[in-house]
Amino acid sequence: MTIHETSAIHGMAESDRLRSRRLRNRIRHEAIQLGIVALVVVLLGILAYAVKAGLAEKGIRFSFSFLANTAGFDISEGWTLTSGEGVVPSLAQFSSDMSVASAFITGIFNTVKVALLAIVLSTILGTMLGVGRLSTNWVVRNLCFWIVEFVRNTPLLIQLVFWYFAVVLRFPPMASAAKLYGGLIVSQQGIYVPTLSWSGGVSILSLILVTATWVSVLGAVFDPVRGMRRICIATAVVCLGLLIATGGMTVDFPVANKFKASGGTSISPEMAALLLAVVVNSASFIAEIVRGAIDALPKAQWEAAGSLSLSRRDTVNDIVLPQVFRVVLPSFGNQYISLTKNTALGIAVGYPDLFNIYGTIANQTGHSLEGIIIVMASYLILSWIISSAVYWANRRLNPIGVSR
């Protein structure tokens, strides 16, 4: 009896046995799945019951209806959405007679404001520090190294407290405020920057100029031709200048008086400290990312560019930076997410970000569990937005199959 015959004779039985064993495995698999789901449901049920009992002991009911109540507390800064006239919501300064929900919106607004500013500033500063760490100049290289090393090895919270108590609050009082570059006022009451404000109404000239500025800015950002981009930037600057010259837009310079400054936009001391701490902290992490990416670039790239007699600027712009940028983009995304989470530390200096306002609401209403669900969901959504934006940029820059 050969092997061939064996399988022919017992073939039917074998496959039957195999089938039944597969069925058994499948049933077992499903049973385990079901068991896990049931376990989690039971655990969640126990959790919910315990929470409910615990809350009932304190006389609190689990419901989201407190969101519509009047807040009854003030927030030092920040805008919120109100249902102004009609259906279109409008921005307004938060006041204590608004609802708890709009207090949450103010918190989200403040968090997003700091996070966006910090993302832009820390990318610029971090890239400078990272490139500085590779400099041939001994002073620059070592200074950048020690700054990065020091910032990365100390807790962000202490840096924040340091910036607030030892730096920002030690700025000169308003009467003797530092006036930098003619328009920037630095004082204990905060930092004042000049702003552009719209004053042209709806005259045709100003509308045309605004449209032209906007189109040229879009062109400067998205036009693939570098020469065109320069022309676009120049056009944008000229249009903006014309707009200011014709009075369609005015530059609002802050003016320091004895006790307070007027005009311009003010950055509160809390926000300035939080911004400084978060920017410097994440810039040093970004510096490491950038340095790693530049270091990882093969030296042959430089040599090849040199043998083609490309100028230094062309090499950096067309050969080095595009490759570096592709490599660092995903790491930048992670850094942006952790930066956004780090803004929650604003509570240490009293900056009214989402977490700080949640704390106030939880104290005032007692609905800390409902509040935490909202706060967690907000942070989760913020993280998802950032990571999907980075993913989108990554897909655009690294189309599948082109690089690597």
Add this chain to the structure above:
Amino acid sequence: MITISIKWTRHNLFGKPFDVALSLLVIPGVLWLAYSIFDWALTTARWDIIAASLRVLMIGVFPADQAWRAWTASAIIGAILGAGLGCVFSFKPHHGLVLVLVPLLLLIVDHGDLGNALPAAGVVAATVLGWVLTSYLPLSRKVIPAAAFTGFIVVVAVMAPPGVGLWGGLLLSVLLTLVTSVLSLPVGILLAFGRQSRLSSLRIICTWYIEVMRSVPLILVVYWIWILMPVLAPQWELADVARGMIGFTIFYSAYVAEYVRSGLQAVPRAQSEAARSLGMSEFDINRSIVLPQALRVVVAPLVGNVLDIFNSAPLVFIIGLTDFLRAGQMILANPQYGDRTFEVLSFLLITYFLVGSMITYAARKLEDHMATSTR
């Protein structure tokens, strides 16, 4: 044809103008910082404040009748700190002695009160001893991690009296770091396996847990656990320290899970296939073939995670614990020292930097060790 010849280096990316601009930005700042520090040290430094704050910073607030415990614990922590510093900055011992002699003298002279000055001098002496030992004995460099761990256990078990509210200072930060990094490892490993499981329900649950924990701030998790625990289990009456540790563990196990998962994916599939062909069970394969290799791969990120935990330990201020930062702020809260913000905060920053560099140094040593043992 080629008329320009440039010496190409991959350094100096944007050329000289960039260097100059950065120097103009950075050099004045550093000079100003150095000037103010020297100026402070020479003219206005209150060395007696620094001596008095040593104890508070290291182990927090103790009642007056237990001052001896506090000073002994401070001495042990100082010895460990000094040993670590000697490891990292391997000076010759006389450097250390010279460095420490000045504050020691100032301490005893300035302080006046010999009853307090003696234990403070003891702390300084212990620090010097640690430094000297590590500078002389090459053996001690390998013993340092174990010695540090044992030292802290001794401090915690014997010196620090049991009770809530007495934990504080550097001790709390280090204790929190140790407990969290030890506890989050098994939880993280379980989560990592759960995320790779063939069971879709388990996979989905673990993935969601990790995703949520990785995208909310730690401060939120700690605060949440702190308010949730009494609601969930009012009969337990957990101390604030324990609740803080639970929050940290819950948060950091998600990070550990991601590191471990990357390590698990780095282990060649052939390893588990070979083990399967030997007839090992799935559990045995994962436990004794895959996991050890995976952990060896991710030693570096895991130790980086320990540094991360240490650096976020001050966040426990949100639940009212007296950690290193809070101790510094308590010193500042004393109206006598109210205008010493810059000094005290700089001192805190520098101490954190030194301890953080010690952890980094130990991590590098551990990495080297693991790397050579695999070859």
